[in-house]
Amino acid sequence: MSVPAVNAVPTSMGFFCKHLMAKVLILSIVLVSSFAFGEANDDEQSWQIRTFGKSLEMPDGKTISPDELEGKILGLYFSGQGCGWCRRFTPRLLRFRNGLQSLGVPFEVILVSEDGDSSKMAKHIKEEHLPFPAIPYDSIKRIKLIKNKVTPGIPVLEVLDKNGEVIVKDGRFHVEREYLLAYFSWRYGLPNISDYVMYFIPQPSHLRYPGGAREFFRKLARLAILCLAVTYAVKGIRHLHNLYASRRKTCTNE
Helix, strand or coil: CCCCCCCHHHHHHHHHHHHHHHHHHHHHHHHHHHHHHHHHHHHHCCHHHHHHCCCEECCCCCEECHHHHCCCEEEEEEECCCCHHHHHHHHHHHHHHHHHHHCCCCEEEEEEECCCCHHHHHHHHHHHCCCCCECCCCCHHHHHHHHHCCCCCCCEEEEECCCCCEEECCCHHHHHHHCCHHHHHHHHCCCCHHHHHHHHCCCCHHHCCCCHHHHHHHHHHHHHHHHHHHHHHHHHHHHHHHHHHHHHHHHHHC
């Protein structure tokens, strides 16, 4: 009489469970690794690529990498083909941009089109002879920038520093009223000349000083400290010059 294999079923079930657990473990390791490496790749990307995408379009149809703008202060120009105020401001912006670049100043403008479709964007670039790069019309980055901009409407010139932080919410009034001096105020965090007018003289709500009283006086204090430092530096240089001249005169008399 044969004895039934009682342990056959448990053995096969144990093998199946171990096999299943091994597959789940391998799948978990793969998912965790891909997530970790994906996060690392995102962190390794420059802020330019995270903000503008992998490529920018030039007027001649070529593309450039946003990483080529490393180390530059950038002006995001929100504009459109059918906007009369844009047609008025664009020539001034071009003179401002070309004037800075002729002096070797690291500044560039990026077009963020708010046209209705890509054909209008292309017509806008062609009609206005815009020489600077543009975010592709179909890019999700363009839509995100438009959604996140602080100043409503167009034209808007949002200025970013070398680290991608917004330093001026709308610099078009600075460009119109100060020309090349506006850049150096942006670069060194000083109050722009037009900000005095925009703060002390009653203006419409969209023209008032964008940072509020606290931001205005913070920049004003920074300017005062800078002027004080320059004053003491000039006095020190004059004192050293007079001391050197007096010693030289004494040596000559001896």
